[in-house]
Amino acid sequence: MASSGHTIKAFDDELDQLRGSIAQMGGLAEEAIKEAMRALVQRDTEAAARVVENDKKIDALEAEVERTAVQIIALRAPMADDLRDVVAALKIAGVVERIGDYAKNIAKRVPVLEQMGKIAPLALLPEMGRIAGEMVGNVLNAFAARDAQAALAVCERDEALDNFYNSIFRTLLTFMMENPNNITQATHLLFIAKNLERVGDHATNVAEMVYFAATGEKMAERSKGADPAEG
Protein backbone atom coordinates (compact mmCIF):
# COMPACT_ATOMS: atom_id res chain seq x y z
CA MET A 1 0.00 0.00 0.00
CA ALA A 2 2.30 2.74 -1.26
CA SER A 3 1.87 6.31 -0.18
CA SER A 4 3.42 9.28 -1.91
CA GLY A 5 6.15 9.38 0.77
CA HIS A 6 7.27 5.82 0.19
CA THR A 7 10.42 5.46 -1.87
CA ILE A 8 12.06 2.17 -2.63
CA LYS A 9 15.43 3.66 -1.79
CA ALA A 10 14.39 4.76 1.71
CA PHE A 11 12.95 1.31 2.35
CA ASP A 12 16.13 -0.38 1.11
CA ASP A 13 18.18 1.92 3.34
CA GLU A 14 16.12 0.92 6.35
CA LEU A 15 16.44 -2.78 5.54
CA ASP A 16 20.20 -2.25 5.18
CA GLN A 17 20.20 -0.56 8.56
CA LEU A 18 18.46 -3.58 10.03
CA ARG A 19 20.91 -5.98 8.42
CA GLY A 20 23.82 -3.82 9.49
CA SER A 21 22.71 -3.88 13.11
CA ILE A 22 22.43 -7.65 12.99
CA ALA A 23 25.87 -7.95 11.43
CA GLN A 24 27.21 -5.71 14.19
CA MET A 25 25.51 -7.83 16.87
CA GLY A 26 26.96 -10.93 15.29
CA GLY A 27 30.47 -9.52 15.32
CA LEU A 28 30.13 -8.60 18.98
CA ALA A 29 28.75 -12.03 19.86
CA GLU A 30 31.55 -13.80 18.02
CA GLU A 31 34.11 -11.59 19.77
CA ALA A 32 32.43 -12.29 23.12
CA ILE A 33 32.77 -16.06 22.66
CA LYS A 34 36.41 -15.67 21.67
CA GLU A 35 37.24 -13.35 24.57
CA ALA A 36 35.34 -15.45 27.12
CA MET A 37 37.27 -18.57 26.08
CA ARG A 38 40.59 -16.70 26.09
CA ALA A 39 39.81 -15.34 29.57
CA LEU A 40 38.97 -18.87 30.68
CA VAL A 41 42.20 -20.39 29.40
CA GLN A 42 44.36 -17.56 30.70
CA ARG A 43 42.35 -17.18 33.93
CA ASP A 44 42.00 -13.49 33.08
CA THR A 45 39.23 -12.20 35.35
CA GLU A 46 39.45 -8.64 33.99
CA ALA A 47 38.95 -9.79 30.43
CA ALA A 48 36.03 -11.89 31.63
CA ALA A 49 34.48 -8.88 33.37
CA ARG A 50 34.73 -6.93 30.11
CA VAL A 51 32.83 -9.67 28.27
CA VAL A 52 30.06 -9.48 30.86
CA GLU A 53 29.93 -5.69 30.59
CA ASN A 54 30.01 -5.66 26.79
CA ASP A 55 26.97 -7.90 26.61
CA LYS A 56 24.91 -4.78 27.21
CA LYS A 57 25.94 -3.51 23.76
CA ILE A 58 24.50 -6.64 22.18
CA ASP A 59 21.27 -6.25 24.16
CA ALA A 60 21.05 -2.59 23.12
CA LEU A 61 21.47 -3.50 19.46
CA GLU A 62 18.69 -6.06 19.72
CA ALA A 63 16.39 -3.40 21.13
CA GLU A 64 17.40 -1.15 18.25
CA VAL A 65 16.65 -3.84 15.67
CA GLU A 66 13.24 -4.31 17.22
CA ARG A 67 12.50 -0.57 17.15
CA THR A 68 13.68 -0.27 13.53
CA ALA A 69 11.68 -3.31 12.48
CA VAL A 70 8.52 -1.95 14.10
CA GLN A 71 9.16 1.43 12.46
CA ILE A 72 9.62 -0.16 9.05
CA ILE A 73 6.43 -2.13 9.46
CA ALA A 74 4.49 0.91 10.62
CA LEU A 75 5.79 3.36 8.03
CA ARG A 76 6.53 1.26 4.96
CA ALA A 77 3.76 -1.36 5.18
CA PRO A 78 6.06 -4.00 3.68
CA MET A 79 4.47 -6.88 1.84
CA ALA A 80 5.37 -10.48 1.10
CA ASP A 81 9.13 -11.04 0.90
CA ASP A 82 9.99 -7.68 2.44
CA LEU A 83 7.71 -8.33 5.39
CA ARG A 84 9.18 -11.82 5.86
CA ASP A 85 12.67 -10.28 5.72
CA VAL A 86 11.78 -7.88 8.52
CA VAL A 87 10.24 -10.63 10.65
CA ALA A 88 13.29 -12.85 10.01
CA ALA A 89 15.58 -9.99 11.05
CA LEU A 90 13.63 -9.66 14.30
CA LYS A 91 13.94 -13.37 15.03
CA ILE A 92 17.61 -13.56 14.12
CA ALA A 93 18.42 -10.57 16.32
CA GLY A 94 16.78 -12.42 19.21
CA VAL A 95 18.87 -15.53 18.57
CA VAL A 96 22.12 -13.56 18.35
CA GLU A 97 21.27 -11.80 21.61
CA ARG A 98 20.93 -15.22 23.24
CA ILE A 99 24.29 -16.30 21.78
CA GLY A 100 25.80 -13.24 23.45
CA ASP A 101 24.21 -14.33 26.72
CA TYR A 102 25.92 -17.71 26.51
CA ALA A 103 29.27 -16.02 26.05
CA LYS A 104 28.49 -13.83 29.05
CA ASN A 105 27.58 -16.88 31.13
CA ILE A 106 30.89 -18.50 30.21
CA ALA A 107 32.73 -15.34 31.25
CA LYS A 108 30.89 -15.24 34.58
CA ARG A 109 32.41 -18.57 35.54
CA VAL A 110 35.99 -17.40 34.99
CA PRO A 111 36.47 -15.63 38.35
CA VAL A 112 34.86 -18.61 40.09
CA LEU A 113 37.23 -21.06 38.38
CA GLU A 114 40.19 -18.79 38.98
CA GLN A 115 39.76 -19.46 42.71
CA MET A 116 40.20 -23.16 42.18
CA GLY A 117 43.35 -25.07 41.44
CA LYS A 118 44.43 -25.88 37.93
CA ILE A 119 42.60 -28.78 36.41
CA ALA A 120 44.43 -30.95 33.91
CA PRO A 121 44.50 -28.84 30.73
CA LEU A 122 41.35 -29.44 28.75
CA ALA A 123 42.49 -28.57 25.25
CA LEU A 124 39.18 -29.63 23.78
CA LEU A 125 37.28 -26.69 25.30
CA PRO A 126 39.08 -23.81 23.54
CA GLU A 127 38.88 -25.75 20.29
CA MET A 128 35.14 -26.21 20.79
CA GLY A 129 34.90 -22.47 21.46
CA ARG A 130 36.69 -21.73 18.22
CA ILE A 131 34.29 -23.86 16.19
CA ALA A 132 31.23 -22.35 17.89
CA GLY A 133 32.55 -18.83 17.22
CA GLU A 134 33.23 -19.62 13.57
CA MET A 135 29.73 -21.03 13.13
CA VAL A 136 28.30 -17.75 14.44
CA GLY A 137 30.48 -15.71 12.08
CA ASN A 138 29.73 -17.95 9.12
CA VAL A 139 25.98 -17.98 9.64
CA LEU A 140 25.83 -14.21 9.88
CA ASN A 141 27.84 -13.93 6.67
CA ALA A 142 25.36 -16.36 5.12
CA PHE A 143 22.53 -14.12 6.37
CA ALA A 144 24.12 -11.00 4.90
CA ALA A 145 24.74 -12.72 1.56
CA ARG A 146 21.41 -14.61 1.54
CA ASP A 147 23.59 -17.66 0.88
CA ALA A 148 21.65 -20.92 1.32
CA GLN A 149 24.68 -23.16 0.74
CA ALA A 150 26.72 -21.35 3.35
CA ALA A 151 23.81 -21.74 5.76
CA LEU A 152 23.72 -25.48 5.04
CA ALA A 153 27.45 -25.72 5.74
CA VAL A 154 26.92 -24.21 9.18
CA CYS A 155 24.34 -26.87 10.03
CA GLU A 156 26.68 -29.60 8.89
CA ARG A 157 29.38 -28.24 11.20
CA ASP A 158 27.08 -28.61 14.20
CA GLU A 159 27.76 -32.34 14.21
CA ALA A 160 31.47 -31.69 14.87
CA LEU A 161 30.51 -29.43 17.75
CA ASP A 162 28.22 -32.06 19.25
CA ASN A 163 31.04 -34.63 18.99
CA PHE A 164 33.34 -32.26 20.86
CA TYR A 165 30.70 -31.85 23.51
CA ASN A 166 30.34 -35.59 23.96
CA SER A 167 34.12 -36.04 24.27
CA ILE A 168 34.46 -33.21 26.76
CA PHE A 169 31.58 -34.59 28.78
CA ARG A 170 33.23 -38.02 28.98
CA THR A 171 36.63 -36.54 29.80
CA LEU A 172 35.20 -34.44 32.60
CA LEU A 173 33.36 -37.44 34.02
CA THR A 174 36.66 -39.30 34.31
CA PHE A 175 38.26 -36.31 36.05
CA MET A 176 35.37 -36.28 38.52
CA MET A 177 35.61 -39.99 39.19
CA GLU A 178 39.38 -39.92 39.61
CA ASN A 179 39.30 -37.30 42.32
CA PRO A 180 36.31 -35.82 44.17
CA ASN A 181 38.28 -32.59 44.55
CA ASN A 182 37.88 -32.10 40.81
CA ILE A 183 34.13 -32.33 40.84
CA THR A 184 33.17 -28.71 41.41
CA GLN A 185 35.59 -27.39 38.83
CA ALA A 186 34.68 -30.07 36.32
CA THR A 187 31.02 -29.20 36.73
CA HIS A 188 31.71 -25.59 35.78
CA LEU A 189 33.64 -26.70 32.71
CA LEU A 190 30.77 -29.00 31.83
CA PHE A 191 28.33 -26.09 31.89
CA ILE A 192 30.72 -24.09 29.74
CA ALA A 193 30.83 -26.91 27.20
CA LYS A 194 27.03 -27.05 27.31
CA ASN A 195 26.85 -23.30 26.68
CA LEU A 196 29.07 -23.71 23.60
CA GLU A 197 26.94 -26.58 22.37
CA ARG A 198 23.89 -24.31 22.73
CA VAL A 199 25.69 -21.58 20.78
CA GLY A 200 26.07 -24.09 17.96
CA ASP A 201 22.36 -24.98 18.17
CA HIS A 202 21.45 -21.31 17.92
CA ALA A 203 23.76 -20.81 14.96
CA THR A 204 22.01 -23.68 13.19
CA ASN A 205 18.62 -22.15 14.04
CA VAL A 206 19.71 -18.97 12.28
CA ALA A 207 21.07 -21.07 9.40
CA GLU A 208 17.66 -22.70 8.98
CA MET A 209 16.02 -19.27 8.88
CA VAL A 210 18.55 -18.01 6.33
CA TYR A 211 18.07 -21.10 4.18
CA PHE A 212 14.30 -20.72 4.24
CA ALA A 213 14.48 -17.01 3.47
CA ALA A 214 16.84 -17.67 0.56
CA THR A 215 15.12 -20.71 -0.98
CA GLY A 216 11.54 -20.67 0.26
CA GLU A 217 12.06 -24.25 1.42
CA LYS A 218 12.72 -25.75 4.82
CA MET A 219 16.11 -27.34 5.31
CA ALA A 220 16.03 -31.14 5.50
CA GLU A 221 15.79 -32.57 9.05
CA ARG A 222 19.21 -33.24 10.51
CA SER A 223 19.84 -35.98 13.03
CA LYS A 224 20.76 -34.45 16.36
CA GLY A 225 24.39 -35.22 17.17
CA ALA A 226 24.46 -34.58 20.94
CA ASP A 227 23.59 -37.85 22.62
CA PRO A 228 21.33 -37.16 25.60
CA ALA A 229 23.12 -40.03 27.31
CA GLU A 230 26.17 -37.80 27.35
CA GLY A 231 24.28 -34.85 28.75
Add this chain to the structure above:
Amino acid sequence: MASSGHTIKAFDDELDQLRGSIAQMGGLAEEAIKEAMRALVQRDTEAAARVVENDKKIDALEAEVERTAVQIIALRAPMADDLRDVVAALKIAGVVERIGDYAKNIAKRVPVLEQMGKIAPLALLPEMGRIAGEMVGNVLNAFAARDAQAALAVCERDEALDNFYNSIFRTLLTFMMENPNNITQATHLLFIAKNLERVGDHATNVAEMVYFAATGEKMAERSKGADPAEG
Protein backbone atom coordinates in the same frame (compact mmCIF):
# COMPACT_ATOMS: atom_id res chain seq x y z
CA MET B 1 -3.86 3.35 6.94
CA ALA B 2 -7.42 2.02 6.89
CA SER B 3 -8.88 0.58 3.75
CA SER B 4 -12.56 0.02 3.17
CA GLY B 5 -12.10 -3.69 3.98
CA HIS B 6 -10.67 -3.05 7.42
CA THR B 7 -13.10 -3.58 10.27
CA ILE B 8 -12.15 -3.25 13.90
CA LYS B 9 -14.04 -6.45 14.72
CA ALA B 10 -12.07 -8.55 12.22
CA PHE B 11 -8.84 -7.13 13.58
CA ASP B 12 -9.87 -7.86 17.17
CA ASP B 13 -10.80 -11.39 16.14
CA GLU B 14 -7.38 -11.92 14.63
CA LEU B 15 -5.63 -10.56 17.72
CA ASP B 16 -7.77 -12.87 19.83
CA GLN B 17 -6.73 -15.75 17.60
CA LEU B 18 -3.10 -14.82 18.20
CA ARG B 19 -3.60 -14.62 21.94
CA GLY B 20 -5.56 -17.86 21.93
CA SER B 21 -2.73 -19.70 20.16
CA ILE B 22 -0.24 -18.40 22.71
CA ALA B 23 -2.51 -19.45 25.58
CA GLN B 24 -2.76 -22.89 23.98
CA MET B 25 1.02 -23.09 23.60
CA GLY B 26 1.43 -22.08 27.21
CA GLY B 27 -0.95 -24.76 28.40
CA LEU B 28 0.93 -27.39 26.42
CA ALA B 29 4.29 -26.18 27.72
CA GLU B 30 3.09 -26.20 31.32
CA GLU B 31 1.69 -29.70 30.83
CA ALA B 32 4.98 -30.80 29.24
CA ILE B 33 6.99 -29.66 32.29
CA LYS B 34 4.57 -31.44 34.62
CA GLU B 35 4.56 -34.65 32.60
CA ALA B 36 8.35 -34.66 32.12
CA MET B 37 8.90 -34.33 35.88
CA ARG B 38 6.29 -37.01 36.63
CA ALA B 39 7.95 -39.33 34.10
CA LEU B 40 11.31 -38.61 35.77
CA VAL B 41 10.11 -39.38 39.27
CA GLN B 42 8.20 -42.49 38.21
CA ARG B 43 10.85 -43.57 35.71
CA ASP B 44 8.08 -43.75 33.11
CA THR B 45 9.83 -43.91 29.75
CA GLU B 46 6.61 -44.06 27.77
CA ALA B 47 5.28 -40.90 29.35
CA ALA B 48 8.63 -39.28 28.63
CA ALA B 49 8.44 -40.33 24.98
CA ARG B 50 4.99 -38.71 24.75
CA VAL B 51 6.40 -35.43 26.06
CA VAL B 52 9.10 -35.52 23.38
CA GLU B 53 6.53 -36.28 20.67
CA ASN B 54 4.05 -33.66 21.86
CA ASP B 55 6.66 -30.93 21.60
CA LYS B 56 5.89 -30.86 17.89
CA LYS B 57 2.45 -29.44 18.68
CA ILE B 58 4.07 -26.53 20.49
CA ASP B 59 6.42 -25.94 17.57
CA ALA B 60 3.51 -26.07 15.13
CA LEU B 61 1.59 -23.49 17.17
CA GLU B 62 4.58 -21.18 17.14
CA ALA B 63 4.72 -21.40 13.36
CA GLU B 64 0.99 -20.63 13.29
CA VAL B 65 1.43 -17.59 15.53
CA GLU B 66 4.14 -16.35 13.22
CA ARG B 67 1.99 -16.82 10.11
CA THR B 68 -1.00 -15.12 11.74
CA ALA B 69 1.15 -12.23 12.96
CA VAL B 70 2.61 -11.69 9.50
CA GLN B 71 -0.87 -11.88 8.01
CA ILE B 72 -2.22 -9.31 10.47
CA ILE B 73 0.67 -7.00 9.73
CA ALA B 74 0.26 -7.40 5.98
CA LEU B 75 -3.53 -7.07 5.86
CA ARG B 76 -4.42 -4.80 8.78
CA ALA B 77 -1.43 -2.42 8.81
CA PRO B 78 -1.63 -2.16 12.61
CA MET B 79 -0.25 0.96 14.22
CA ALA B 80 1.22 1.91 17.57
CA ASP B 81 -0.13 -0.24 20.41
CA ASP B 82 -1.69 -2.81 18.08
CA LEU B 83 1.57 -3.23 16.20
CA ARG B 84 3.51 -3.58 19.46
CA ASP B 85 0.95 -6.16 20.63
CA VAL B 86 1.54 -8.22 17.50
CA VAL B 87 5.32 -8.01 17.85
CA ALA B 88 5.06 -8.92 21.54
CA ALA B 89 2.90 -11.92 20.63
CA LEU B 90 5.59 -13.05 18.17
CA LYS B 91 8.33 -12.76 20.78
CA ILE B 92 6.32 -14.44 23.52
CA ALA B 93 5.45 -17.35 21.24
CA GLY B 94 9.16 -17.82 20.63
CA VAL B 95 9.90 -17.89 24.36
CA VAL B 96 7.11 -20.38 25.08
CA GLU B 97 8.41 -22.61 22.29
CA ARG B 98 11.80 -22.63 24.02
CA ILE B 99 10.16 -23.47 27.36
CA GLY B 100 8.61 -26.46 25.62
CA ASP B 101 12.06 -27.46 24.39
CA TYR B 102 13.39 -27.48 27.95
CA ALA B 103 10.58 -29.81 29.00
CA LYS B 104 11.41 -32.02 26.03
CA ASN B 105 15.10 -32.07 27.00
CA ILE B 106 14.17 -33.13 30.53
CA ALA B 107 12.00 -35.93 29.13
CA LYS B 108 14.84 -37.11 26.88
CA ARG B 109 16.95 -37.88 29.92
CA VAL B 110 14.34 -40.13 31.52
CA PRO B 111 15.14 -43.30 29.53
CA VAL B 112 18.85 -42.69 30.13
CA LEU B 113 18.34 -42.35 33.88
CA GLU B 114 16.02 -45.33 33.95
CA GLN B 115 19.01 -47.49 33.03
CA MET B 116 20.88 -46.40 36.11
CA GLY B 117 20.31 -47.39 39.69
CA LYS B 118 18.12 -45.39 42.02
CA ILE B 119 19.81 -42.31 43.39
CA ALA B 120 18.84 -41.12 46.86
CA PRO B 121 15.43 -39.49 46.36
CA LEU B 122 15.88 -35.88 45.39
CA ALA B 123 12.62 -34.37 46.54
CA LEU B 124 13.77 -30.89 45.65
CA LEU B 125 13.64 -31.55 41.89
CA PRO B 126 9.92 -32.27 41.50
CA GLU B 127 9.17 -29.30 43.76
CA MET B 128 11.35 -27.10 41.56
CA GLY B 129 9.48 -28.44 38.55
CA ARG B 130 6.18 -27.52 40.15
CA ILE B 131 7.27 -23.93 40.77
CA ALA B 132 8.65 -23.56 37.25
CA GLY B 133 5.40 -24.91 35.75
CA GLU B 134 3.31 -22.55 37.87
CA MET B 135 5.42 -19.59 36.80
CA VAL B 136 4.72 -20.49 33.16
CA GLY B 137 0.98 -20.78 33.80
CA ASN B 138 0.86 -17.58 35.82
CA VAL B 139 2.80 -15.50 33.32
CA LEU B 140 0.57 -16.61 30.47
CA ASN B 141 -2.50 -15.72 32.52
CA ALA B 142 -0.87 -12.34 33.16
CA PHE B 143 -0.34 -12.01 29.40
CA ALA B 144 -3.96 -12.85 28.63
CA ALA B 145 -5.21 -10.42 31.24
CA ARG B 146 -2.61 -7.71 30.49
CA ASP B 147 -1.97 -7.82 34.25
CA ALA B 148 1.22 -5.99 35.22
CA GLN B 149 1.03 -6.93 38.90
CA ALA B 150 0.64 -10.61 38.09
CA ALA B 151 3.68 -10.32 35.81
CA LEU B 152 5.66 -8.73 38.63
CA ALA B 153 4.68 -11.58 40.96
CA VAL B 154 6.13 -14.09 38.49
CA CYS B 155 9.48 -12.29 38.50
CA GLU B 156 9.53 -12.25 42.26
CA ARG B 157 8.98 -16.01 42.30
CA ASP B 158 12.11 -16.53 40.20
CA GLU B 159 14.23 -15.96 43.29
CA ALA B 160 12.67 -19.01 44.96
CA LEU B 161 13.45 -21.04 41.87
CA ASP B 162 17.07 -19.90 41.85
CA ASN B 163 17.38 -20.84 45.53
CA PHE B 164 16.06 -24.30 44.72
CA TYR B 165 18.59 -24.58 41.95
CA ASN B 166 21.47 -23.65 44.26
CA SER B 167 20.35 -26.20 46.89
CA ILE B 168 19.95 -28.97 44.33
CA PHE B 169 23.36 -28.14 42.88
CA ARG B 170 25.00 -28.42 46.30
CA THR B 171 23.12 -31.62 47.13
CA LEU B 172 24.15 -33.25 43.89
CA LEU B 173 27.77 -32.24 44.44
CA THR B 174 27.76 -34.07 47.77
CA PHE B 175 26.28 -37.17 46.11
CA MET B 176 29.04 -37.04 43.51
CA MET B 177 31.77 -36.67 46.10
CA GLU B 178 30.40 -39.44 48.31
CA ASN B 179 30.45 -42.03 45.58
CA PRO B 180 31.95 -41.81 42.07
CA ASN B 181 29.26 -44.24 40.91
CA ASN B 182 26.73 -41.45 41.45
CA ILE B 183 28.50 -38.98 39.20
CA THR B 184 26.91 -39.77 35.85
CA GLN B 185 23.40 -39.85 37.22
CA ALA B 186 23.92 -36.75 39.33
CA THR B 187 25.17 -34.90 36.26
CA HIS B 188 21.95 -35.66 34.40
CA LEU B 189 19.89 -34.43 37.36
CA LEU B 190 22.03 -31.31 37.44
CA PHE B 191 21.20 -30.58 33.80
CA ILE B 192 17.54 -31.17 34.54
CA ALA B 193 17.71 -28.66 37.40
CA LYS B 194 19.46 -26.22 35.05
CA ASN B 195 16.71 -26.69 32.47
CA LEU B 196 14.09 -25.83 35.10
CA GLU B 197 16.07 -22.79 36.17
CA ARG B 198 16.12 -21.67 32.53
CA VAL B 199 12.34 -22.22 32.29
CA GLY B 200 12.02 -19.78 35.19
CA ASP B 201 14.27 -17.28 33.43
CA HIS B 202 12.14 -17.51 30.30
CA ALA B 203 8.94 -17.06 32.31
CA THR B 204 10.42 -13.89 33.80
CA ASN B 205 11.39 -12.70 30.29
CA VAL B 206 7.75 -13.03 29.26
CA ALA B 207 6.70 -11.30 32.50
CA GLU B 208 8.93 -8.34 31.63
CA MET B 209 7.35 -8.15 28.17
CA VAL B 210 3.84 -8.33 29.65
CA TYR B 211 4.68 -5.64 32.21
CA PHE B 212 6.07 -3.34 29.53
CA ALA B 213 3.10 -3.92 27.24
CA ALA B 214 0.67 -3.22 30.08
CA THR B 215 2.38 -0.18 31.63
CA GLY B 216 4.66 1.27 28.96
CA GLU B 217 7.49 1.08 31.48
CA LYS B 218 10.35 -1.34 31.94
CA MET B 219 10.24 -3.45 35.05
CA ALA B 220 12.87 -2.50 37.66
CA GLU B 221 16.15 -4.46 37.45
CA ARG B 222 16.09 -7.53 39.63
CA SER B 223 19.21 -8.96 41.22
CA LYS B 224 19.94 -12.34 39.69
CA GLY B 225 19.44 -15.05 42.31
CA ALA B 226 21.35 -17.93 40.74
CA ASP B 227 24.91 -17.70 41.98
CA PRO B 228 27.33 -18.53 39.14
CA ALA B 229 29.53 -20.13 41.79
CA GLU B 230 26.82 -22.76 42.13
CA GLY B 231 26.61 -23.30 38.39
